[in-house]
Amino acid sequence: MVRRQRGLLYQLKIILFFIFVIISQGTYFHCLGSTGKAISECSELIVVFPGESQRIEEGFELARSGYAANIAIPGRSLNTLQSLALQHGLDDRVGFIPMGHSQTTFEDALLTRRVVKEHGFSSIMLVTSSYHLPRAYFLLRVLLTGCDVTIQTHGVPDEDARQRTSHDRFHRPKIFFNEMIKFWASLGEMAWYGLTGRLLTELQSAQVIRRALKEWVLFAV
Secondary structure, eight states, X not given: OHHHHHHHHHHHHHHHHHHXXXXXXXXXXXXXXXXXXXXXXXXXXXXXXXXXXXXXXXXXXXXXXXXXXXXXXXXXXXXXXXXXXXHTTOOTTSEEOOOXXXXXXXXXXXXXXXXXXXXXXXXXXXXXXXXXXXXXXXXXXXXXXXXXXXXXXXXXXOHHHHHHHTXXXXXXXXXXXXXXXXXXXXXXXXXXXXXXXXXXXXXXXXXXXXXXXXXXXXXXX
16 A cells, blocks of 8 residues: 555656646746847847748848848858848848758757857847747757857747638647647757767658657647
């Protein structure tokens, strides 16, 4: 009987721990994803984590407004950045920093860390969609631990999501759920890289599992 009670108590502690983690994560995602952090000063680099076109447009608009002297987008070559600059009316006073290929948000953050270290930047502005901001900021903050770097964030509203929400009232909760799940997947990527020094996307088997989990676990949005 005593052993059984101890077992039940142990299970209860595990359940309470997971509830605490879920509530804490949800609170963090809601607070940062809803408002982000107000831009208080200029930065040395604007880094746009790619995705919706609004992110890139907002990044170049911030650069044109003088919020940073340099701009970088993971996966975009120097020629692509220069072409985008012409499209958005950005003059040559802003520097363009090409970054390597990226397949995930963790890899976006990893490339950003390399650029920050190579150029010695002490302040950056992270631009991405508001719903994506909590995960992107957390990864970038962890990877830049030990570096004397100030990170400002700018969340970009997803206009397409607003239109889809008018047809599906559960669209935003689905995105919120997906991001919370992806958060743990990104932590797994980071842990794997820290242990092996390799990217998880380099493993073919991991790619297969990743696609299967996205199909089975995540909502279609």
